[in-house]
Amino acid sequence: xxxxxxxxxxxxxxxxxxxxxxxxxxxxxxxxxxxxxxxxxxxxxxxxxxxxxxxxxxxxxxxxxxxxxxxxxxxxxxxxxxxxxxxxxxxxxxxxxxxxxxxxxxxxxxxxxxxxxxxxxxxxxxxxxxxxxxxxxxxxxxxxxxxxxxxxxxxxxxxxxxxxxxxxxxxxxxxxxxxxxxxxxxxxxxxxxxxxxxxxxxxxxxxxxxxxxxxxxxxxxxxxxxxxxxxxxxxxxxxxxxxxxxxxxxxxxxxxxxxxxxxxxxxxxxxxxxxxxxxxxxxxxxxxxxxxxxxxxxxxxxxxxxxxxxxxxxxxxxxxxxxxxxxxxxxxxxxxxxxxxxxxxxxxxxxxxxxxxxxxxxxxxxxxxxxxxxxxxxxxxxxxxxxxxxxxxxxxxxxxxxxxxxxxxxxxxxxxxxxxxxxxxxxxxxxxxxxxxxxxxxxxxxxxxxxxxxxxxxxxxxxxxxxxxxxxxxxxxxxxxxx
Amino acid sequence: xxxxxxxxxxxxxxxxxxxxxxxxxxxxxxxxxxxxxxxxxxxxxxxxxxxxxxxxxxxxxxxxxxxxxxxxxxxxxxxxxxxxxxxxxxxxxxxxxxxxxxxxxxxxxxxxxxxxxxxxxxxxxxxxxxxxxxxxxxxxxxxxxxxxxxxxxxxxxxxxxxxxxxxxxxxxxxxxxxxxxxxxxxxxxxxxxxxxxxxxxxxxxxxxxxxxxxxxxxxxxxxxxxxxxxxxxxxxxxxxxxxxxxxxxxxxxxxxxxxxxxxxxxxxxxxxxxxxxxxxxxxxxxxxxxxxxxxxxxxxx
Numbered sequence: 001x002x003x004x005x006x007x008x009x010x011x012x013x014x015x016x017x018x019x020x021x022x023x024x025x026x027x028x029x030x031x032x033x034x035x036x037x038x039x040x041x042x043x044x045x046x047x048x049x050x051x052x053x054x055x056x057x058x059x060x061x062x063x064x065x066x067x068x069x070x071x072x073x074x075x076x077x078x079x080x081x082x083x084x085x086x087x088x089x090x091x092x093x094x095x096x097x098x099x100x101x102x103x104x105x106x107x108x109x110x111x112x113x114x115x116x117x118x119x120x121x122x123x124x125x126x127x128x129x130x131x132x133x134x135x136x137x138x139x140x141x142x143x144x145x146x147x148x149x150x151x152x153x154x155x156x157x158x159x160x161x162x163x164x165x166x167x168x169x170x171x172x173x174x175x176x177x178x179x180x181x182x183x184x185x186x187x188x189x190x191x192x193x194x195x196x197x198x199x200x201x202x203x204x205x206x207x208x209x210x211x212x213x214x215x216x217x218x219x220x221x222x223x224x225x226x227x228x229x230x231x232x233x234x235x236x237x238x239x240x241x242x243x244x245x246x247x248x249x250x251x252x253x254x255x256x257x258x259x260x261x262x263x264x265x266x267x268x269x270x271x272x273x274x275x276x277x278x279x280x281x282x283x284x285x286x287x288x289x290x291x292x293x294x295x296x297x298x299x300x301x302x303x304x305x306x307x308x309x310x311x312x313x314x315x316x317x318x319x320x321x322x323x324x325x326x327x328x329x330x331x332x333x334x335x336x337x338x339x340x341x342x343x344x345x346x347x348x349x350x351x352x353x354x355x356x357x358x359x360x361x362x363x364x365x366x367x368x369x370x371x372x373x374x375x376x377x378x379x380x381x382x383x384x385x386x387x388x389x390x391x392x393x394x395x396x397x398x399x400x401x402x403x404x405x406x407x408x409x410x411x412x413x414x415x416x417x418x419x420x421x422x423x424x425x426x427x428x429x430x431x432x433x434x435x436x437x438x439x440x441x442x443x444x445x446x447x448x449x450x451x452x453x454x455x456x457x458x459x460x461x462x463x464x465x466x467x468x469x470x471x472x473x474x475x476x477x478x479x480x481x482x483x
Numbered sequence: 484x485x486x487x488x489x490x491x492x493x494x495x496x497x498x499x500x501x502x503x504x505x506x507x508x509x510x511x512x513x514x515x516x517x518x519x520x521x522x523x524x525x526x527x528x529x530x531x532x533x534x535x536x537x538x539x540x541x542x543x544x545x546x547x548x549x550x551x552x553x554x555x556x557x558x559x560x561x562x563x564x565x566x567x568x569x570x571x572x573x574x575x576x577x578x579x580x581x582x583x584x585x586x587x588x589x590x591x592x593x594x595x596x597x598x599x600x601x602x603x604x605x606x607x608x609x610x611x612x613x614x615x616x617x618x619x620x621x622x623x624x625x626x627x628x629x630x631x632x633x634x635x636x637x638x639x640x641x642x643x644x645x646x647x648x649x650x651x652x653x654x655x656x657x658x659x660x661x662x663x664x665x666x667x668x669x670x671x672x673x674x675x676x677x678x679x680x681x682x683x684x685x686x687x688x689x690x691x692x693x694x695x696x697x698x699x700x701x702x703x704x705x706x707x708x709x710x711x712x713x714x715x716x717x718x719x720x721x722x723x724x725x726x727x728x729x730x731x732x733x734x735x736x737x738x739x740x741x742x743x744x745x746x747x748x749x750x751x752x753x754x755x756x757x758x759x760x761x762x763x764x765x766x767x768x769x770x771x772x773x774x775x776x777x778x779x780x781x782x783x784x
Contacts, residue, residue, distance in 0.1 A: 455730025
């Protein structure tokens with residue numbers, strides 16, 4: 001069990017640290033889809049609509065209601081009954097279990113599962129294989145934030161052509177949008193990654209605060225009380241982890257990035273007035289000494305938790321096993337609560353790096369079988385509840401969020417029905433966030449700019465300017481037009 | 484005369500073939516694993532790759548870009564600081580220790596030499612991790628000790644202290660190695676020279692300064708050149724400390740680190756190749772300077 005949590009920590013670290021965010025792109029399209037009636041057509045101009053229509057016309061039973069696009073059942077059965085070997089690169093802990101289950105259901109299919117590295121290490125190997133033109137896996141597990149990067153190089157199969165669009169209603173909107181770029185379904189969501197606020201119940205009680213802060217104003221007020229009564233800082237502005245910063249932006253309704261597949265234009269607004277305002281809030285807490293800036297995910301960070309120096313932690317559902325595995329804080333010391341809001345009674349949420357998806361590479365020789373595996377992993381009911389109670393992702397399926405077996409599973413470490421909080425957060429996350437097709441650079445340059453300003457306790461606004469400039473320069477060097 | 488000459492010529496040819504046969508395995512590997520990759524990256528460095536637009540021939544544009552890139556100069560200024568502060572200090576300590584051991588006046592000398600050398604046998608990855616824990620701001624050994632003494636504890640992993648902290652790690656790792664090189668060279672100094680100096684009335688300091696150190700200039704030169712190259716290639720220590728000291732160690736902390744990040748984070752292999760090449764050329768400058776200084780002294784003496 002310990003090994004499992006250790007692994008989860010690793011994965012979470014990778015999600016958090018280097019890789020880029022997700023992409024909840026293509027959201028605009030999902031609202032338009034019902035109107036169009038043809039799943040997959042959506043607002044995306046020609047690219048995705050064309051194959052979808054082509055596939056639909058093959059379906060013999062064309063009825064007034066547009067049938068789901070994609071291969072016929074006979075074609076699917078043929079693909080699943082033909083002895084086939086698929087290669088699947090994944091660092092997801094639930095990958096092995098799903099491969100075993102799928103192989104049991106379809107003995108003709110053999111899936112070679114390889115963990116080639118966590119997060120960016122894996123993406124690098126995928127890029128190498130793509131550049132070499134050989135050894136490209138059929139299926140890859142990746143963060144939603146990375147999907148646009150591979151969409152840019154046109155390396156991913158449009159799953160809409162295999163009928164994926166018909167699955168949309170099964171998924172929570174934000175989770176679904178993590179695999180959709182510019183209206184094309186390029187990945188099926190495996191896990192979602194809503195963010196909530198972990199807080200130290202014992203420290204809050206010691207400070208005489210009975211409920212966790214519901215607004216950011218309360219958060220700032222509590223920060224002072226906590227500092228005065230317990231000496232603890234209320235949070236940590238991780239200078240090496242842009243994932244947290246993206247989540248703050250997301251929750252504040254700030255969308256600094258935009259890109260549409262096929263376009264050579266990107267929008268980058270990291271130093272907008274809204275961003276300056278958001279950072280001014282944190283600057284106040286840092287300057288007052290209520291918020292620290294210890295580098296995240298390293299020993300010193302966990303030590304800060306152990307020495308009761310950090311009273312809240314914004315993280316995903318994986319936060320609980322990470323706290324349990326990496327810190328020595330006691331069972332029941334932490335609870336999880338909804339995010340503080342900018343407006344009282346607000347319902348804003350955020351996805352941390354946007355969740356995780358499986359994608360099928362365009363180079364795959366067996367796309368139908370590969371897609372059937374994706375579908376199984378993402379939607380199989382017999383697999384889903386177990387996946388989310390055991391493997392540390394938030395559910396992506398509406399049915400699971402409504403399922404008491406998941407909803408009322410107690411988190412033994414938090415000693416709390418935490419999933420009730422996660423369900424609330426999941427429902428409040430809007431699919432409104434877009435990512436750039438080079439988030440690895442954006443995330444790494446954060447460390448040199450805004451992150452550095454936080455660590456050195458200098459002007460965060462200047463840090464934002466430097467970040468903006470670094471990203472704009474990079475984008476231009478890469479041949480994009482900016483803003 | 485002619486017969487002898489022919490015979491000698493035959494032997495020469497024979498030796499040449501034998502020599503070639505012996506060096507061939509090395510040459511094959513050298514060409515395949517060093518020369519070819521080197522040429523390949525030189526070739527790569529003349530292209531420009533963009534996410535939009537792909538790869539186009541760019542001539543020397545990458546080198547011009549490198550010359551104007553503040554990140555490069557930031558990295559170079561760090562390694563130059565390292566070169567002018569850490570390298571002389573490390574060499575002085577190593578030389579001093581070697582001279583002390585060479586006097587034969589130290590008790591348990593073998594144990595002492597081994598003790599000082601052992602850090603070199605510790606892989607630099609392990610050494611850096613170990614020091615990262617020692618430097619740690621929360622529960623690091625240094626912090627705890629200073630706090631116990633009631634002294635303020637500096638954050639050794641902050642922007643201000645990171646370079647001295649890294650210098651200390653490399654000193655710990657390499658002083659022993661350099662000392663052994665010096666010590667081995669000192670053992671080859673003819674005893675007559677030292678005896679003669681003693682008869683002339685030279686004390687330990689005078690003997691060391693006027694006899695022993697000049698006698699091992701070859702070893703000194705070797706170690707200095709190695710240290711210069713090492714400084715410019717500084718990578719392992721900052722790369723491993725970067726997660727802990729993210730604010731202090733940027734992606735351009737040293738030129739090598741920057742080239743790595745340009746290649747693997749920014750996905751700009753061509754520019755990275757240009758940086759690596761430029762760095763190689765820049766490393767030649769101080770190396771050539773040191774060689775020149777030594778040669779001039781040789782002529783003068």
